[in-house]
Amino acid sequence: MHLDDIRRRFARTGTLLVVGSLLVTACSGAASPTPAPSAAPSAAPSAAPSTAATPATTATPVAGGCASAATTPITLMEWDQEVREGIGPVIDQLNSEFMAANPGVTIVRQAKSFDDLKATVKLALADPNGPDVAQVNQGRPDMGAAVQAGLLLPLTSYATTYGWDKRWGAGVLARNSFSDDGKQFGTGSLYGVSITGEIVGLFYNKDKYQQLGLTIPKTFGEFEQQLATIKSKGEVPIAFGALDGDALQIYGSILETMVTPQWLNDWIYGRNNQSFNTTETKAAAAELVKLSDDGDFTKGYAGIGYDDSAKLFEAGKGVYFWTGSWEGATLTGAAGEKFGFIRVPPQTAGGTSLSIGGVGLPWSIRKTAKNPDCAAAYLDFLTSDHAMQLVAKLGVLPGHSAPNATGSSALFNEMAAAFADANSKDEVGHYLDWAFPTGWDTFKAQLAKLLAKQASPDQFVQPIDKEYQTFTASLK
């Protein structure tokens, strides 16, 4: 009897399990899931400042590009990495405005983190079911590789149609350009357009400035002296965490106060056989090590992640935070007017000094997109003056100047001023990892070795140069 009971129980649970799983498989596995339109996961949790205050220009319905949607509906899937507090809601708003102005068009949004997008976007663009429009990072590792693999649509004809060459200067457009075989960078066809602007510099804590009696440093030397003063008063000079690879921004900033624009452009774009093994690169490396040795960074920075270091800065555990303007929206939201922004000061008073920056991650169209015209119209809308106004309102630097594109916080105004200053003097530099496909990983690894005294400045630059030379040689 006992055995029968067990058997019966097993029969019941067993059948339940098998039937249940078959049902689940049938219902779910039947078709690959199509994401529900407009229920797309939107990212930022905090209440975005309402943009009910209507901007000067309203969304203009875009003719031509998506006109065919009136008869056959078009769905555009877009992937972006605007998950930070500032611009996520802007994308949502722009998307709904575009959909409203173009009946028949549905935009499906997937917002992922920067790392996530970086890791998955190339695979996704190669997948026939992947996104039509996606943010692809500038530079050899991502956009260059994607163009070489034939994944992206050249946008030059659209640039002429929509007047994008008027919207941005040639220097900016060059950053998003590659030759069609992907071998030449900084020239050739346009492959992406950017919504935001970026500049890497120093966020500073205004309260601490007051407390410690500091003023804006005019030269790099002054800056270093300040750090010593701050340290002597028992405060942390620079909030910093190197675990996620952000030493690159600091190193790059220092280097770009020392080099000429010609050298930098040549090196980044792979022209004229430049070497990375120069006096300046090694001097910048030595300077970085000096900052670390002098104790100017957060204690234990090698094991601290980027978010943690940002949290430390917000909590006042650091007078400076050396990173890009993308952090601005978060800092505005967090503590109001407590923070300011300055460019990294030049080596000599009034001298030429580049600041890393440019435009934010560009948006590209997949080569095999079914509705490229509509996608291009969408991109045009995303980078319109109207969009710039929305972006600025939320404390993020807009990608190009536009009427009434002003922000509301002091921090934003300082960032915008710094950005305008760099642009007007033609002193906008590049992110170093753009130069070759393994750029990000190589720099991250080498910088870690440099800071851990596992490599001297000489030993630091040599592997980087070797990777670079191997790569440029392969392009010939």
Add this chain to the structure above:
Amino acid sequence: MSAPARPGEPRPIAAPGPAVAPTRRRAGRLSRAGVRFGREAPPVSFGRIVGGYAVLGLMAVISLFPVVTIFLTGLKTDADLMNGFFSLPTVWHWENFSKAWDQGHFGSFFVNSVIVVVPVVAISLVLSTLAGFGFARWQFRGSGVLFFLLLLGLMVPFEGVIIPLYYYMKAVGLLNTYWALILPQIGMSVAFGTFWMRAFFRSAEPELLDAAAVDGANPLQALWRVMLPLAGPALVTLGVLFFAWTWNEFLLALVLVSDMSVRTLPVGLGFFVGQHAADVTLLAAAASIVCAPIIVVFVVFQRNFIRGMVSGAIKG
């Protein structure tokens, strides 16, 4: 003891047997409390007992401590963090969990994980039982080779299959679908599962099968009516293992599924870590969410699961 190894066949490494009571047993209070003794245990000093508890206690604390603290961290605010980790949260912020749920889209990831895990576990259990029984019951042509093939599958690391799997899925259009996650994981599970169930069936009494055959039952009926009821603990152990391995699968999901609407929990958590806007407290809450189901499953089945794993090591 299981039957002597047939020529050319690898000896099973672990064979979970049906729970068999040792022939001689002290029926004292301690035994009824679940403590097992050998034939004659040496007298145990009080110091030994206290020492034993201390060691076991320390072990338990070390194992549980990180998990408990991550849960507690999920309840703090950023301000609490600055107080140093030893402080308990001032207010228990349960809303961190719902915030993590929303911001990290864990709702849809959770559903996706369930959609993947249920078929994998159910189908793998069925296939492993069938195949394990087949290998145990019969010596058929090629069984040695085939079984060895399966054994190799146990030892193949992911790296060995992930690249072609990606291109294969892409070619048949299954990238970014649930099937991309379900099918390969069934393949991986049955390798181990067949091995496990075969060992179990081999340790079972052949007379039961003979009796069933005399009754006129075909092998399927023999399996269903006779062997299966005895296989309870072995199946529970296997099921929990399958559940854990599948629920926690990361690399496969990372490569084969980049679409957020199909993504499973561990990948969701993995990228939540790298998100530049992530709070430490939110991250802690998210981690707690991800491991809650497996903890629940484990706790529910722990008695049988642990017994199955342990007794699996006895027979050999």
Add this chain to the structure above:
Amino acid sequence: MRRPGERAWWPYAFVAPALIVYVVFIFLPVLDTIRYSFTRWDGLTAPVPVGLDNYARALADPIFLQSLGDNVAFAFWFCLLPIAIGLLITSLIARSGLPGAWLFRTAAFLPYVLSLVVVGVVWRWIYSPAFGPLNQLLTAVGLDSLARPWLGDFDFALPAVGLAGTWVEYGFVTILMIAGVQKIDEQLYEVARLDGASSWQQFLHVTLPGLRNEITVALVFTLIASFRIFDLIFVLTKGGPGNQTSVLSFFVYKSAFQYNQPGYAAAMAVILTAIILTISIVVIRWREREGAGG
């Protein structure tokens, strides 16, 4: 052995479904990996056969060699150390068995069933110099000279990651051993004691051989768990600092899917698979020979 009246195809019917799924999704891909390893390929255009080029390149690639070395190092932390700890604890507790042990067993088993991503999140936080408990604890007891930036430290990153792995495995291995040791015939210990064997010798000659099965099972399960080290590395260090914690699975993933070199990645995967399979076969054969006596 066929029972009277059975059809010949029964066995095949039973094993076929499992085998088919396994062959299609595991075995054939392994063959494919071998095939790709002999080509230069970017994953999109047609592959170009290059013979053993990829293998030569791998063996000369410092990152590949470093990753292989790291894999070996992690084998210590994931498999050997937990077993050593298990044996140590077992020898301390010694055959006494304790009531209420199920509570401890459940607690000790728990880390093993957690996702390594969760384990990574937990330990990333523990090791954080900014907010984590480890450095705060060290400072609180006056040992702050020992406080380091663990995951960013060139010397300690690998042990730090390894320790997380040990934490996952040691509990369940210990329980396995404790249960196993209770099954050892007490008479064997009597005999050893009468022969004048010290505790250490008793351990060596009675306990250790008696736990042979448990040790093998522990090795199998810890080895299977160690395949998932990718998850841990992804969350904790992404292979850094430098390449100190680069494991082969991570390098293979990056080469195949980030640098668009699946051919090269396949060659590395084949090398790793071959190594693991060789070790497994050796171990199985050794067990067979050892166990032949019963």
